[in-house]
Amino acid sequence: MNWETVIGLEVHLQLATRSKLFSGAATAFGAAPNTQACAIDLALPGTLPVLNRAAVEMAIRFGLAVHAEINPISVFERKNYFYPDLPKGYQTTQLARPIVGPGHLDIELTDGGSKRVRIHHAHLEEDAGKSLHEGFHGLSGIDLNRAGTPLIEIVTEPDLASAEEAVAFAKKLHAIVTALSISDGDLSQGSMRFDVNISVRRPGEPLGTRTETKNLNSFRFMERAIHKEVARQIDVLEGGGRVIQETRLYDGDTDSARAMRSKEEANDYRYFPCPDLLPLQVDAELIERLRATQPELPEARRARFVTDYGLSDYDAGQLAGDTATAHYFEAAARAAGDAKLAANWVMGEIAARLNSAELGIGQCPVSPEQLGGLLRRIVDHTLSNAIARQVFEELWRGAAADADSVIEAQGLRQVSDSGAIAAMVDAVIGANAQQVAAYRAAPEAKRPKMLGFFVGQVMKASGGKADPRQVNELVAARLAEDA
Amino acid sequence: MAIQRADIEKLCYLARIDLTEDTAADTAAGINRVLELIDQLRAADTAGIAPLAHPLEETQRLREDRVEEKVDRDALQAVAPAVESGLYLVPRVIE
Numbered sequence: 001m002n003w004e005t006v007i008g009l010e011v012h013l014q015l016a017t018r019s020k021l022f023s024g025a026a027t028a029f030g031a032a033p034n035t036q037a038c039a040i041d042l043a044l045p046g047t048l049p050v051l052n053r054a055a056v057e058m059a060i061r062f063g064l065a066v067h068a069e070i071n072p073i074s075v076f077e078r079k080n081y082f083y084p085d086l087p088k089g090y091q092t093t094q095l096a097r098p099i100v101g102p103g104h105l106d107i108e109l110t111d112g113g114s115k116r117v118r119i120h121h122a123h124l125e126e127d128a129g130k131s132l133h134e135g136f137h138g139l140s141g142i143d144l145n146r147a148g149t150p151l152i153e154i155v156t157e158p159d160l161a162s163a164e165e166a167v168a169f170a171k172k173l174h175a176i177v178t179a180l181s182i183s184d185g186d187l188s189q190g191s192m193r194f195d196v197n198i199s200v201r202r203p204g205e206p207l208g209t210r211t212e213t214k215n216l217n218s219f220r221f222m223e224r225a226i227h228k229e230v231a232r233q234i235d236v237l238e239g240g241g242r243v244i245q246e247t248r249l250y251d252g253d254t255d256s257a258r259a260m261r262s263k264e265e266a267n268d269y270r271y272f273p274c275p276d277l278l279p280l281q282v283d284a285e286l287i288e289r290l291r292a293t294q295p296e297l298p299e300a301r302r303a304r305f306v307t308d309y310g311l312s313d314y315d316a317g318q319l320a321g322d323t324a325t326a327h328y329f330e331a332a333a334r335a336a337g338d339a340k341l342a343a344n345w346v347m348g349e350i351a352a353r354l355n356s357a358e359l360g361i362g363q364c365p366v367s368p369e370q371l372g373g374l375l376r377r378i379v380d381h382t383l384s385n386a387i388a389r390q391v392f393e394e395l396w397r398g399a400a401a402d403a404d405s406v407i408e409a410q411g412l413r414q415v416s417d418s419g420a421i422a423a424m425v426d427a428v429i430g431a432n433a434q435q436v437a438a439y440r441a442a443p444e445a446k447r448p449k450m451l452g453f454f455v456g457q458v459m460k461a462s463g464g465k466a467d468p469r470q471v472n473e474l475v476a477a478r479l480a481e482d483a
Numbered sequence: 484m485a486i487q488r489a490d491i492e493k494l495c496y497l498a499r500i501d502l503t504e505d506t507a508a509d510t511a512a513g514i515n516r517v518l519e520l521i522d523q524l525r526a527a528d529t530a531g532i533a534p535l536a537h538p539l540e541e542t543q544r545l546r547e548d549r550v551e552e553k554v555d556r557d558a559l560q561a562v563a564p565a566v567e568s569g570l571y572l573v574p575r576v577i578e
Contacts, residue, residue: 019548019551024550026550026552033569034571037556038552050545052550054548056545058549073542075536084576133576139577141567141571141572143569144571270497278537278541278542278543279537280542280543281543307490383570
C-alpha cells in the first residue's frame with residue numbers, strides 16, 4: 001500500500017533593507033563582528049524600537065505578488081525565549097494579526113500541469129544574531145550584527161506532496177522575491193531559509209504526526225532532507241512504531257539528520273502584544289501606490305518573451321525565471337537585433353561558461369552589450385558561428401573591449417567573396433579525386449551526408465572564415481557539374 | 484481558573500527565575516488575584532467591540548530606511564563580562 005507525503009513550508013526571507021527592522025543600524029552582510037549591532041539591537045535599557053517603512057512596503061509587495069489580503073491593521077507581538085543570540089529575551093514578531101493574510105502561488109509540475117499552493121499568511125519579524133561554537137576555549141562567541149535584520153516569514157498550508165513540489169515552490173518563491181527586489185535571494189548567505197513540516201499517511205486517512213526540519217539553506221539540502229525524513233517516517237510506521245512530533249536538524253555536509261533534544265525546544269513562547277510598538281496601520285492608498293509600481297513578475301515576463309520575441313514557451317521560461325538573467329538577455333537581444341540568437345547564446349554558451357566557472361550572471365565577464373555586438377556580426381554574416389566563438393573567447397578573457405576590435409585586429413572577417421571561395425572549393429575537389437569519384441558514384445540519397453566532407457575541408461582551408469552557406473552551395477554545384 | 488504550584492515552577496523555568504518556597508507561594512497568590520480581575524473583565528459584554536491591541540489610540544509611526552546608527556563597538560562591549568575578537572563570549576549553549 002502507498003504512502004502519501006504531506007509537506008508545509010515556513011520560509012524566512014531576509015528583506016533587502018539598508019537598515020534594521022527597528023533600528024538605524026546597517027544590515028550589510030559580512031561586516032566585522034558586532035559593528036552593526038547598535039544599542040537598540042543589543043536591547044540596552046531605555047531603547048525603543050521604531051519600525052522601518054521599507055520593510056513594511058516590501059512585505060506588502062510580497063503580499064500583492066501572491067494575491068494575498070493585506071491586513072489594514074497588524075500587530076507586533078513578543079515571542080519569549082532565552083538564547084544568547086537574542087539580546088532582548090524575545091523576538092519581535094507577528095502572530096494573531098500578521099500584515100499579509102491568506103494568498104496563493106501556482107507551481108508547475110514535472111508532468112506539465114500546475115498546482116495551487118495556498119499561503120496561510122506572511123508576517124514581519126526580526127532575525128536573531130549568530131553563535132559561533134568553535135575556537136573559544138569552551139565558550140560560545142556571539143555576533144549580533146544580524147540581530148534585528150528584517151525578515152518576512154511565509155507560511156504555506158500543507159499543500160505540497162513531494163520533495164520535488166517543495167523545491168518547485170521554493171524556486172518559484174525565490175524568482176518572485178528577487179523580481180520584486182525585496183530580497184537578494186542569496187541562499188549561501190542565509191537570505192532565504194526553509195523550515196519543512198513533514199508527515200506521511202495512507203491515502204484517505206487523516207493527517208499523520210508531523211516533524212519539523214529546521215533551517216535548510218539550499219534547494220538541494222531541502223530536497224535531500226525531505227527524502228530522508230519521509231523514508232524515516234515510513235520505516236518507523238511500517239515497523240509498527242509511531243512518529244513523534246519533534247524538531248529535527250539536517251546536516252547537509254554529512255547528509256544526516258537528528259532530533260533536537262527537548263531542552264533545545266522551548267515551545268512555550270508566551271506571546272503577548274509588544275507594548276513598545278503601536279498597531280501598524282496600512283491604508284488603501286499605500287497599497288494602491290505599491291500595486292501600481294509592482295515590478296514585472298516572472299510569469300508575466302515569460303508570457304511577454306513569447307509574444308514580443310517569438311521565443312518558445314520553454315525558452316521563455318528558462319530566461320524569464322531569474323530576473324538578472326532576464327535583464328541580461330533583454331539587453332543582449334536589443335544590442336544584437338536578433339532575440340532568438342541572443343536567447344540561444346545566453347542559454348547555451350553563456351550558461352555553460354558561467355556554470356563551469358561557478359559564476360552568477362551578475363559576474364559574467366562579457367557584458368550583454370558586448371555579447372549583442374558580437375551577435376550583430378553573426379547576423380550580418382561578418383562572422384561564422386565558429387569564428388564568433390573565437391571572438392567570444394577573447395571577450396571572455398577580457399582581451400578586448402568589443403567584438404569589432406577583435407575582428408579588425410585578428411582579420412577574422414568572414415570570407416564571402418565568391419571568387420575566393422570558389423578557388424578554395426576547386427583546390428579541395430582537385431586534391432581529393434577519390435572522394436569525388438565516390439560521391440559521384442553514390443546514390444542521390446547518400447550524397448548530402450558525403451557533401452559534409454568537402455565543406456569541412458573548404459572551411460578548414462579558409463581557417464573557418466568562409467561563409468558556410470556559400471561553401472555548401474558552391475561545393476554542391478561544382479560536384480554536380482561534371483557528373 | 485486558579486494557578487497551581489506546578490504552573491509557577493514552569494513559569495520560573497521559562498523565565499529563568501529562582502524563587503524560594505515562600506516567594507513561590509506569595510507569587511501564586513498574587514497571580515491568582517490578577518486572574519480574578521481578568522475573570523471579572525471576561526464577564527463584561529464585549530460583543531461588537533474590536534479587540535484593543537494597545538491602550539494608546541494611535542498607530543505606529545514609521546522611520547525611513549536609512550543607516551543612522553554609528554556603532555562604537557568598544558564602548559558597547561565595555562559592559563560585557565567577556566569579549567574576544569569582537570564577539571561577546573557566553574557559556575557554551577550546545578554540547
